[in-house]
Amino acid sequence: MKVILKETIDTLGIAGSECEVAPGYGRNYLLPQGKAMLATPQNRRIMEQARAKLELQIAKEKKLAEEMAEKIKGVVCKLKAKVREEIYLYGSITTHDIKESLGSQNIGVERRAILLAEPIKETGEYKVPIRLYKDVEPEITVIVEAEEKQDH
Structure with missing residues (x-):
């Protein structure tokens, strides 16, 4: 089952990326939790439009992680x-x-x-x-x- 991630998941990839997952994992966990959406042509277009916002969010997350790393x-x-x-x-x-x-x-x-x-x-x-x-x-x-x- 191909899905597009709405948020970064360590084991799968970063937000906005498309990946292949087991059907049960996608259907029973990722989709109901709102962590991913099916990889359809319409959803791909939606993610392309949201990609700039996602890249900004990823940069913020990484910056926060680096600040925390300095503290730790x-x-x-x-x-x-x-x-x-x-x-x-x-x-x-x-x-x-x-x-x-x-x-x-x-x-x-x-x-x-x-x-x-x-x-x-x-x-x-x-x-x-x-x-x-x-x-x-x-x-x-x-x-x-x-x-x-x-x-x-």
Whole structure:
């Protein structure tokens, strides 16, 4: 099923582009949510007329993402976790933990934007990219430290 995107979707493309999607995905998600429209000759003409406005919107989105990247670049998230044998964590640090830590520093990002290849399972310092826009991925530093043990 060919559709024209009304907004940028990471996995498909930027707003205004035409792409092929699975019929069920288009019919059950993209079209009812207003994220896309069928790629018909009439809809193509409508999108051509709206393209200038879309390009302006895309430029604004990218500019906002770049400003956010400057704010995020170099941010350090210090997380404490229970450990065994000095370095191995009980459990792991996930994107959810990183999102919470960023939130406490007044930096709001979506969890899926945090590009953590796999959960962190040892103490140490890690570089984690955050995808704000298609080519805008600043890195933050995540430092995982051992929680202080409490003697009774």
